[in-house]
Amino acid sequence: MPKKSIRAWKAFRRDKQGRLRFLFHPHAGTSIVPFGTWLEAKARWVANPGKKRRSNKRFRAGFHFFPHREDADKFEKLTEGKYIILPVLVSDVRPKPRTNVGSWLARRLYVPESERRRE
Numbered sequence: 001m002p003k004k005s006i007r008a009w010k011a012f013r014r015d016k017q018g019r020l021r022f023l024f025h026p027h028a029g030t031s032i033v034p035f036g037t038w039l040e041a042k043a044r045w046v047a048n049p050g051k052k053r054r055s056n057k058r059f060r061a062g063f064h065f066f067p068h069r070e071d072a073d074k075f076e077k078l079t080e081g082k083y084i085i086l087p088v089l090v091s092d093v094r095p096k097p098r099t100n101v102g103s104w105l106a107r108r109l110y111v112p113e114s115e116r117r118r119e
Helices: 069-078 113-118
Strands: 006-014 038-040 045-047 058-060 063-065 084-095 104-110
Touching (some): 006 063, 069 084, 084 113
Antiparallel strands (some): 006 084, 038 104, 045 058, 063 104
């Protein structure tokens, strides 16, 4: 467990079987969200997958999250409630470059076991 973590909010999607999944990239070979364990993003450079322009800038991999509930609420409204927003713990955080929804990136993510009931 990291020495210092902060409370934040993260968007997830639900699959046809009702399981919670990460929105963009899988973690450790699966997009199914594990509860009650700290996850660490692989240290590597990535680019936004849907943007194939030559000028596409790369950034360090990490878990997307919203540092403020208000940002998560704006995202939820923008996406018309398509995703599930849950409180999480994050550590080793930094601003995400080129974001228009206020998301940040975290190297470590923890989805509390208590959130399983919302799954």
